[in-house]
Amino acid sequence: MDTTSKIAVVTGAGSGIGQCVALALCQAGWSVALAGRRRKPLEATVGKAGANGARTLVVPTDVADPAAVGHLFSETLARFGRIDLLFNNAGIFGPTVSFEDIPYGEWQAVMNINVTGMFLCAREAFRAMKRQDPMGGRIINNGSVSAHVPRPNAAAYTTAKHAITGLTRSLSLDGRRHDIACSQIDIGNAATDMVKNLQVDGAGARQANGRIAPEPTMDLDHVARAVVHMAGLPLSANVQFMTLMATKMPYIGRG
Numbered sequence: 422m423d424t425t426s427k428i429a430v431v432t433g434a435g436s437g438i439g440q441c442v443a444l445a446l447c448q449a450g451w452s453v454a455l456a457g458r459r460r461k462p463l464e465a466t467v468g469k470a471g472a473n474g475a476r477t478l479v480v481p482t483d484v485a486d487p488a489a490v491g492h493l494f495s496e497t498l499a500r501f502g503r504i505d506l507l508f509n510n511a512g513i514f515g516p517t518v519s520f521e522d523i524p525y526g527e528w529q530a531v532m533n534i535n536v537t538g539m540f541l542c543a544r545e546a547f548r549a550m551k552r553q554d555p556m557g558g559r560i561i562n563n564g565s566v567s568a569h570v571p572r573p574n575a576a577a578y579t580t581a582k583h584a585i586t587g588l589t590r591s592l593s594l595d596g597r598r599h600d601i602a603c604s605q606i607d608i609g610n611a612a613t614d615m616v617k618n619l620q621v622d623g624a625g626a627r628q629a630n631g632r633i634a635p636e637p638t639m640d641l642d643h644v645a646r647a648v649v650h651m652a653g654l655p656l657s658a659n660v661q662f663m664t665l666m667a668t669k670m671p672y673i674g675r676g
């Protein structure tokens with residue numbers, strides 16, 4: 422069992438924000454359990470970690486499956502002995518169709534992964550953090566600017582991300598007596614495949630007025646640095662909510 426550094430669990434660690442944050446945590450000295458459905462991208466993250474890869478653990482996990490999430494946390498505890506941080510990040514964007522055409526199955530998939538998946542991971546982290554000595558830890562939920570305002574044709578994603586704000590507030594309150602802090606980072610347009618996939622015919626993303634327009638993005642590194650900062654605070658201090666976005670994206674403002 423390796424208990425020499427602080428221990429993190431990162432979901433969605435095989436790509437995009439999750440991978441970048443996992444690598445930055447490793448770089449900052451953390452040991453990191455890497456979760457996501459596919460093993461290969463998780464192993465690619467280990468490869469990118471170089472020598473720090475020795476402080477990682479790959480656990481292929483579907484966050485929507487309670488048994489798989491239980492296995493992720495028991496494997497992490499078996500290897501590292503405690504859990505100081507959960508970066509609750511895994512998510513999908515889901516259907517981008519007119520509201521009345523949203524298929525029930527696709528709505529359900531977004532809720533299962535983006536809401537229930539984050540609940541299941543938070544519950545396992547909460548249990549471990551409450552039990553361990555010294556007690557406590559931090560959960561950072563990956564919300565979105567969609568936790569504030571919607572993109573057009575994205576009701577499932579928007580609903581799920583609004584729900585995460587409720588999860589964050591509840592965890593913050595219920596976690597207090599166990600020294601469990603909970604934060605939420607609401608990101609806007611970090612350059613990942615998820616944002617690339619919002620492109621309509623390569624011309625940009627659909628805007629509130631129906632137009633298609635290119636949108637600025639920001640480098641993932643800014644997100645990673647912010648999460649490492651949030652993760653590194655003592656449990657007596659907490660970034661409750663942080664909005665981190667491409668400065669000139671069409672979020673602030675109205676017609």
Ligand SMILES: NC(=O)c1ccc[n+]([C@@H]2O[C@H](COP(=O)([O-])OP(=O)(O)OC[C@H]3O[C@@H](n4cnc5c(N)ncnc54)[C@H](OP(=O)(O)O)[C@@H]3O)[C@@H](O)[C@H]2O)c1
Pocket residue numbers: 432433434435436437438439456457458459462482483484485510511512513534538563564565566567607608609610611612613614615616
């Ligand atoms: N990029 C942005 O600007 C932005 C803005 C706001 C919020 N976010 C949030 O950031 C998070 C990461 O998104 P991203 O932009 O980095 O996109 P991404 O590269 O598509 O990452 C999503 C990750 O989630 C994992 N995942 C999906 N379903 C899963 C499941 N059922 N169980 C376990 N892992 C699962 C995927 O791996 P597998 O497919 O292998 O499972 C993938 O690694 C999401 O919650 C997203 O809503 C992103």
